[in-house]
Amino acid sequence: MLRQPPLPPLAAIRAFEAAARLGSFAKAAQELDTTAASVSYHVRRLEQHLGLPLFERHPQRVALTASGELVSREASKAFATLRASFAKATHVDETRLSLTTLPTLGTSWLTPRLGHFRARHPDIVIELDLSAEAQDLTGGHFDAAIRNGDGQWPGLHATELFPSIFMPLCAPALLAAAAALARPDLPLDVPLLGRPDWWRLWYRARGFDEAIPAERFGTTLSAEYLDITAAMAGHGIAIGSPILFRRELDAGRLVPAHDFVAGDGRAFWFACPAVRRNRRKILRFQEWLCDEAATDLRATRALVRRWPPRRDA
Numbered sequence: 001m002l003r004q005p006p007l008p009p010l011a012a013i014r015a016f017e018a019a020a021r022l023g024s025f026a027k028a029a030q031e032l033d034t035t036a037a038s039v040s041y042h043v044r045r046l047e048q049h050l051g052l053p054l055f056e057r058h059p060q061r062v063a064l065t066a067s068g069e070l071v072s073r074e075a076s077k078a079f080a081t082l083r084a085s086f087a088k089a090t091h092v093d094e095t096r097l098s099l100t101t102l103p104t105l106g107t108s109w110l111t112p113r114l115g116h117f118r119a120r121h122p123d124i125v126i127e128l129d130l131s132a133e134a135q136d137l138t139g140g141h142f143d144a145a146i147r148n149g150d151g152q153w154p155g156l157h158a159t160e161l162f163p164s165i166f167m168p169l170c171a172p173a174l175l176a177a178a179a180a181l182a183r184p185d186l187p188l189d190v191p192l193l194g195r196p197d198w199w200r201l202w203y204r205a206r207g208f209d210e211a212i213p214a215e216r217f218g219t220t221l222s223a224e225y226l227d228i229t230a231a232m233a234g235h236g237i238a239i240g241s242p243i244l245f246r247r248e249l250d251a252g253r254l255v256p257a258h259d260f261v262a263g264d265g266r267a268f269w270f271a272c273p274a275v276r277r278n279r280r281k282i283l284r285f286q287e288w289l290c291d292e293a294a295t296d297l298r299a300t301r302a303l304v305r306r307w308p309p310r311r312d313a
Helices: 010-022 025-032 036-050 066-094 103-120 177-182 196-205 224-232 246-250 280-303
Strands: 055-057 062-064 096-101 125-130 144-149 156-170 237-240 262-273
Touching: 010 025, 010 036, 010 066, 025 036, 062 066, 096 103, 096 280, 103 125, 103 144, 103 224, 103 280, 144 156, 144 280, 156 177, 156 196, 156 224, 156 280, 196 237, 196 262, 224 237, 246 280, 262 280
Parallel strands: 096 125, 096 144
Antiparallel strands: 055 062, 144 262, 156 237, 156 262
C-alpha cells in the first residue's frame, strides 16, 4: 500500500487560502486575526513544503502564480466544503435535544407531555435517556437533565421546577382500609409500598418516631412508578409524589390515602451546562418545561392540604 505524502501544516494552508481569496496578505491577516507578517511566514512555509512559488511578490501587491491558481481553487473548494459541513452540523445540533432524567419522572410525568412540546416546537426532536444515576453533562453526550437534589452542581445552571414531596396514595377501593395509616402502631390490613425512608420521614413529620414494623411492607420494587402501578392495581398503599402522579389522581385511578404531605428538602431541577444555557433549543425546552411544572404545582396545591415550607420562605 502506497504511503500518502504528508499534508502541509493546516495553519499554512489556511493562511494561503485566505490570502489567495482576498488578494492580500494584510486582508488575510484581518480575517484571521493575526499580522501580515504571520500570513507571509505561513505562506512561505507552504511554498517550501511544495517546493514551488505560489505568489509573485511585488512592492505593493501579490499575485498568484499558475501553481498558486491551481492550489487556490482546490483549497477554496475544500474550505467551502468544511464551512458547509460545520453549518449543517450546527443546524442538526439545534434540532436535537438530548435529555437525561430519572426513570419515574421520565416515565410517569415527562413522557406523556412531550407531545405538547413537539406540537409547539416541531423543529426540535427530543432524545430521552432514563437513568437512576446522574449522568455527566460536561462530556457533550447530553444537552440537559432533569435532576433531583439541591440544585448546586458545579458548572451547571439549574432552574427549580417543583419540590420533592410525597404522600400515601392508593386505589379508591383501599381507602377505607387505609384509615389505619394514622398511626404506625395500628394494625393495617394492606401492605405499604415504596421507599421505607420516605415512610419514616412521613411518619416523623407527623410526630411519630416509632420504627415501622417490617411486616407492614409488601413487595419491594425498584422505582416509584412501579410502586404506583402496584397501588393502582390494589396491591397496597404507595408513598409517592402527588405532582408526578397528578393525572392518576385527577382520573380517579389513585386517591390520597391520607391528606398529609411530607418532603425531603430536595426539588426537581432542569439543569444544563452553564456555557450552553443560552442555546436556542435549551431555552425553548426550559420555557415549556417550566410552564408544565407551574401548571402541575397550581393544580396539586388545590389537591393537598399541607405543603412543606420552601427553602426560600
